[in-house]
Amino acid sequence: MIRSHAESTYPEECCGIILGCLENQTKTIVEIIPTENAWSAESSNFAHNETEYSERRRYAIAPQVMLQVQRSARDKSLNIIGIYHSHPDNPAIPSECDRQYAWTAYSYIIVSVQNGKANELLSWSLDDQHQFQPETIDTINLAT
Secondary structure, three states, X not given: OHHHHHHHHOOOOXXXXXXXXXXXXXXXXXXXXXXXXXXXXXXXXXXOOOXXXXXXXXXXXXXXXXXXXXXXXXXXXXXEEEEEEEEEOOOOOOOHHHHHOOOOOOEEXXXXXXXXXEEEEEEEEEOOOOOXXXXXXXXXXXXX
16 A cells, blocks of 8 residues: 555655554554645645755655544554655665654655665664664465
8 A cells, every 4th residue: 555655755755654553663654645735735834944955755644634643543542653664766775854854753664766666675673863774564365
């Protein structure tokens, strides 16, 4: 779902919210919620507003969307455990901007999209020095 969302918004960054649960330091994804990239509307709320950047190099999730998803998650006994976004024509490595605005409790999944095709997908979390460290992604395919 993340890869297809990233390809559908190329060459702009996509973003979304990851719901799940945390147990014994393991995060389990239960639901992925694609959101609109609200960078244009929200960029003035960021301390380092770089007007030369657009949705091609930045993403933002509108605060009202975060609040709405947080309420919905609570009703489902879930938590927001992460955020995902894409890096069009760049590697799936967090930028300095990604690091500055990241929260320690979340995982940050980044998918690289090269020429419109989703490639590498990596997950990151912040350490005690507010630096990104890679996370292992284990997948389980459930029979439907």
